[in-house]
Amino acid sequence: MWLYEKKLQYPVRVSQCNPRLAKFLIEQYGGADGELAAALRYLNQRYSIPDKVVGLLTDIGTEEFAHLEMIATMVYKLTKDATPEQLKEAGLAPHYANHDKALFYHNAAGNPWTAEYIQAKGDPIADLYEDIAAEEKARATYQWIINLSDDPDLNDGLKFLREREIIHSQRFREAVEILKEEQGKKKFF
Amino acid sequence: MYSLVKYYHPYISPFDPCPPMKVKSYRTPPNLYIGFQPPSLPQFSPREALAHGTLWPIFYSPYPGKGKEEMTRE
Ligand SMILES: [Fe+2]
Numbered sequence: 003m004w005l006y007e008k009k010l011q012y013p014v015r016v017s018q019c020n021p022r023l024a025k026f027l028i029e030q031y032g033g034a035d036g037e038l039a040a041a042l043r044y045l046n047q048r049y050s051i052p053d054k055v056v057g058l059l060t061d062i063g064t065e066e067f068a069h070l071e072m073i074a075t076m077v078y079k080l081t082k083d084a085t086p087e088q089l090k091e092a093g094l095a096p097h098y099a100n101h102d103k104a105l106f107y108h109n110a111a112g113n114p115w116t117a118e119y120i121q122a123k124g125d126p127i128a129d130l131y132e133d134i135a136a137e138e139k140a141r142a143t144y145q146w147i148i149n150l151s152d153d154p155d156l157n158d159g160l161k162f163l164r165e166r167e168i169i170h171s172q173r174f175r176e177a178v179e180i181l182k183e184e185q186g187k188k189k190f191f
Numbered sequence: 192m193y194s195l196v197k198y199y200h201p202y203i204s205p206f207d208p209c210p211p212m213k214v215k216s217y218r219t220p221p222n223l224y225i226g227f228q229p230p231s232l233p234q235f236s237p238r239e240a241l242a243h244g245t246l247w248p249i250f251y252s253p254y255p256g257k258g259k260e261e262m263t264r265e
Contacts, residue, residue: 052197052215053200053201125217126217181219182193182223184193
């Protein structure tokens with residue numbers, strides 16, 4: 003189960019009225035390497051991975067939901083006061099036609115989120131390598147979004163999220179090292 | 192030398208519906224341990240190399256299949 007704290011993991015400030023940025027940010031909401039995909043990937047892989055790394059997947063999977071909330075907050079702040087005309091100018095008319103100002107799990111190109119973005123192979127090494135790759139891809143995505151954004155306050159939050167991907171990747175690499183250790187050799191047989 | 196299979200004891204609940212598999216295993220293939228391949232490694236003969244899928248014994252990772260050597264209930 004989870005306990006919910008009604009605050010963001012890191013403060014989200016958006017200082018410029020630039021709904022166009024919401025179109026790019028949504029990539030990290032419902033995209034292949036976004037926060038939803040990350041959370042669901044890790045929390046699902048937990049069941050069939052050696053006990054020693056289950057807690058890590060739980061912790062990082064949970065943190066990804068906290069990141070998802072931050073992205074949602076950014077997108078909401080950027081779109082909540084936009085007129086249909088402004089949304090059209092921002093390239094968000096297709097989104098508006100389908101969802102009004104509701105958030106939805108799709109990527110920057112409008113493709114809906116799909117479970118095909120994530121994998122659970124059942125092989126612990128394969129799954130952890132997938133997780134490492136996912137973190138590096140998320141880090142890259144944050145870099146490209148930061149490059150597209152000239153809002154320093156928004157970028158502050160994005161830089162925090164980018165740094166977290168680096169730490170997650172490091173922890174997954176450590177998990178691989180734990181699974182490579184010889185402790186579980188033939189001792190049981 | 193590293194082992195190519197690791198074993199662990201997953202958590203077993205007293206209320207599990209099926210008889211527990213007390214030991215589970217996963218593969219740790221040799222490439223995880225080598226890093227950049229060192230020069231001048233021992234080699235299989237050409238015929239053995241073809242059969243094994245690699246010229247170098249340190250990369251050879253036999254896979255007998257589940258149920259053959261592991262995944263037993265005890
Ligand atoms: Fe992450």
